[in-house]
Amino acid sequence: CKAEDVNQMLTSGQVQLIVSGGNKNPLPNFKSTIIATDLLVLTVNYNNPILQYLVIYGLSLKDINGIFATGQINNWNQIDKKAESVPLKPLAGADNSSLNLIIKDFIKSGFASTTTSVISEYDLISSISINPGAIAFMSHRNAYNYNSGSKTNGLYIIPVDINNNGVADDSELIYDNLNTLKKAYKNGSFPKNLVRYHFFITNEKGERADIVSHFTNFALNNAYSVSSLPP
Numbered sequence: 001c002k003a004e005d006v007n008q009m010l011t012s013g014q015v016q017l018i019v020s021g022g023n024k025n026p027l028p029n030f031k032s033t034i035i036a037t038d039l040l041v042l043t044v045n046y047n048n049p050i051l052q053y054l055v056i057y058g059l060s061l062k063d064i065n066g067i068f069a070t071g072q073i074n075n076w077n078q079i080d081k082k083a084e085s086v087p088l089k090p091l092a093g094a095d096n097s098s099l100n101l102i103i104k105d106f107i108k109s110g111f112a113s114t115t116t117s118v119i120s121e122y123d124l125i126s127s128i129s130i131n132p133g134a135i136a137f138m139s140h141r142n143a144y145n146y147n148s149g150s151k152t153n154g155l156y157i158i159p160v161d162i163n164n165n166g167v168a169d170d171s172e173l174i175y176d177n178l179n180t181l182k183k184a185y186k187n188g189s190f191p192k193n194l195v196r197y198h199f200f201i202t203n204e205k206g207e208r209a210d211i212v213s214h215f216t217n218f219a220l221n222n223a224y225s226v227s228s229l230p231p
Contacts, residue, residue, distance in 0.1 A: 001018075006018055006020075006027060006201075007029070010202075010203045011203065011206050012207070013074060014150055016202065016207070016208070016212050017200055017201070017215070017216070018201040019198065020098070020199050020201055021098035021197065022196065022199075023102055023193065023195070023196070023197070025199055025201065026199075026201075030202060030203055030204075031201070031202050032200065032201045033200045033220060034198065035187070035200055035216075036197075036208055037196065037197055037204065038104060038140055038141050038195075038198070039139070039140040039185060039190055039196070040138065040139060040194040040196060041137065041138065041139075041140050041157045041181075041194075042064075042136075042157065042160055043135070043155045043157050043158070044126075044128065044134065044135045044136050044155070044156050045128050045131060045133070045154065045155070046129075046155060048067060048076070048133075049077075049083050049084055049086040049132060049133070050083045053079070054158040054169070054224055055159075057161065058158060058160055058161040058167070058172055059159075059160060059161060060161045060164050060166070060202075061107075061160070061161070061162070063079055065107050065109065066078075067088060067090050067135065068090050068092070068103065068112065068115055069107045069108075069109035069110070069112055069114055070109075071090075071112030071114035071115070074088050074114060075155065076088050086132060087133045088133050088135065089116070089131050089134045089135065090112075090114060090115040090116070090134075090135055090136065091115065091117075091134055091135065092115050092116065092117045092118070093121045093124065093138075094118065095117050097185055098196060099121055099137065099138070099196070099203075102194065102196055105193065115160055119141060121138060121139060121217065124136050124138045124142065125138070125152060125154070125189045128155055129154030129155065130154075137194075139196070140181060144178045147179070147225045149178040151175075153197065157175035158175070159172040159175060160172065160194075162191055171184075171189050174190065182183075190192055200216050200219065202216065
């Protein structure tokens with residue numbers, strides 16, 4: 001639903017609870033409760049032609065902007081001049097998804113025409129796995145195997161050079177496994193503008209608001225048992 005439609009639906013009592021994701025509550029006039037959190041990580045194909053370079057240096061914010069925002073970087077040898085020519089394929093989530101909105105805010109731009117949107121976030125996994133030149137931000141819930149804690153087969157998670165010093169520092173090398181990532185989130189070293197919150201949004205004046213509140217509290221108290229990160 002569009003934000004303006006949701007606002008009307010909650011106000012009129014047509015719906016009692018909305019689930020939404022983003023950096024912040026998209027409907028500040030209503031009560032919101034964070035019930036889960038996920039982290040958006042930068043992923044490439046495991047056979048990326050400059051993988052060793054990316055592991056050491058990461059991708060700078062300038063390079064990320066050139067890939068997703070302007071489309072001026074369209075080959076991996078533009079990043080590592082010693083690499084062979086391999087077309088770069090940037091991917092994004094579904095149009096108007098919370099994933100895309102957060103990444104657009106992160107790069108401070110819309111996507112270039114060279115960036116392809118997929119139908120759902122889960123489709124990013126297969127789309128990257130079959131294309132050595134692909135790159136995309138995705139939820140850590142898709143990027144890691146929850147049984148082993150290691151990266152999902154076919155994917156590699158690369159560091160973002162947040163401080164733009166030309167190398168991936170220890171504080172940016174936080175993606176080796178799920179436990180390392182969790183620790184980075186817990187101690188605050190994961191980039192805050194790549195954190196996505198999932199909200200229950202309710203109208204406190206709506207019909208049987210007590211039942212909605214009870215359900216919200218139930219979800220909040222049980223969320224950690226099924227989620228990798230606390231709200």
